[in-house]
Amino acid sequence: MSLQIKGTLHPHDPQWRAKRQHLIHKELLTMSPRQINEAFLTTVSKPLSAEERAEAQETTKSVLGGMFDTPHLMDALARKSILDSTGSGTSGGSVLIRQDLEPFLYSLYVQQFPAWERIQHGQANGLVHAYNQMTAPDGNSLGSSAISELGTVSYNQTSFSRQTANIAVLATGRGVSFKEQAAVMAGGAPYNPLATELANGMVVLARDIQYFMFAGNSSYSSGTGTSEAGNYLVNGYDGLRMITGSVSGTNYSGNNALQADQGTLNQHQSIKFVASKIADNGGFPDLVLESMSAKESLDTELGDKRWYTDNTTEVVAGVTVNRIQAAAGMLDILPAPGTTIGTYTSPTTSQTVEDIYVLDSSKVWLRWLYADNFTVLEIPSGVDSVLSSRYIVFCMYGMEVAAPLYTGKVRRVAS
C-alpha cells in the first residue's frame, strides 16, 4: 500500500481529514520512528508529478486565495506577497501546500508527544479564541433544587469568567542551498539534507507548542521564567502552569484550580489526592501530564506493583502508556519529553518545583486556526534570487481550559 495521500485537498475537506487520519493512525503510528523516518525520506525525495503539482497549485490557490479575498483588502495589495498563489500564469508565485509530507512529520511528533493527540482539538472562533471559563457549576446549597408541589422554580446560573486564548502562529522556515544538495548527491551520501532540515524544523515546532502548552504566558507581562506565571511572550498562548496556578494579578487567579505541594506523600498518593479533589468538584479526571523525570520517579515508586506495570492503554496507535486507578476512574499517565514543563519557585514553599498536571481531558481543548495540523509550504526555488530549496512548516494553535476547577497540579520538588 502506498504511504502517501494522492492529490491535495482543502484542509477543511472531510475527505482529506479522513484520509489523513487513516494514514496516521492505521499506517504510520504502527511503525517505529525509524521506519516513519525512512518513509518520510522516500516521500520527500520523490518530486511531485506534473499532474500532482498542478493539482497542489490549484488547491493552494483556492486555500490562500480564499483567505486573501476579503472585502476589506484590495486584490492588488493582497496579492503582492511572495507566497501569493492567487495570480494566474506567471504573475503569481507558485508556492505549494505539500500535504503529502505532513502526516509523516505529524506521526513522528505524536510518537514523541502523545498528549498532543490525546487532548481534543477544535476550531478557534477568531484571532483570539473567546470562551467561557467555568469557575463554579452552581453556587447554591445541596438539595436547593427541591421545591414544593406548586413552588416557584428558582433559576440558577453557572459562574463563568470570560477568557480569551491567543492563537499563536508557530512557523519555521527550513531550506538547503542548491550547492549543498548537489554536493551531497555528488558525494553519494545516502541522505537528504532537506528532509533532515524539515524533520528538525518539526522538532522545533513541537518543542515550542509543548512549551506554550505547559509554561506559556502571553497575557501577564510581569511573568518571569522562574515564576509560576512563566516567561512573558506575547505571541504565544497561556499554558497549564499559569492557568492551573495561583498567581495573583493574572486572568486566572481565583479560578478554583487545585494546587497541592508534594511533601511526605509519594507521587502516586499526591496524584490520587488531586484527582479525588477534582472529582469532589464535579470533574472526571482521566489524564496526567508530567515530565520524563517525574514519570521515571513514579515508575520507580510503583515498579514492583503488577497493577501498575501491567495496567497500560494505547493512547494513540502504537503508543502505550501506564494507567493508575484513582477514586474517580483510571488516569492515563503521559510523560512529556524535553524540558518544556520547566521549573519555577513555588509560591508556597519557595522551593524549585515542577508541575504534574491532573486533568479532566473533556474540559481541555487545543484550538486551531486554518487547519488542525502542521502545514508544509514549498517555496518556489530561486524566487528571491537565492539558490536554495525552501519550505515553511507552520501551525496556529491556542489552548482553552474550560473548567479550571476540574484541573489541578501537584508541585513536585524538581529533580
Added chain:
Amino acid sequence: MSNATIDKPKEAPKTPTFDDDDLCAVLHRNWHAFDQKTRQPYVRDDQETYMDRITFVGGVARNVPYLQAKQWVKLGMISASHIFPNNAQADEFAKATGRDMMAPQTLASAVAALSPEKAAAILGEEGAKQFAKSLLQLISSNEKSRQE
C-alpha cells in the same frame, strides 16, 4: 556573705514545644509576603491550597499533627519558626515572621483609602510629620538607586 549581685539569666525567647501528637498551626513560607516586582501577594487571603493532604487557607493550616509539621521542616517546605500552637492568631504570626498582620492587599487598600486628615488624626501631628518625612526619604533613595 558576699555583696556580689547575681545577674538574672536573660529570658530566652519563648519557643513553643510540642509533642508529636499535638495539633498545631502552620504557615506557608510566603504567608503575607508579596512579590516586590508585581506588588501582588504570593498567597491570597482566600486561597485554598494543599500540602500533602492538609488544607491551607490564606497560607495558614490548622490542626496539623506536629509530627507532620516536623517532616515538612525536614523537607525544607516550611520554616521551623512557622509552627505555632493550634489556636495562635494573626498577631503571633506577624510577630514571628516580621510581616504585617493584615494581608498585603488588605493593608494596601486600607492605606490607599486613608485621607491625610485621618492619618494626621490617628498618628498625631508630630507622628504624621515623621511618617511623611521617612516616606519621602525612602522614595527619593529608591529613585536614586534606580537612576544608578
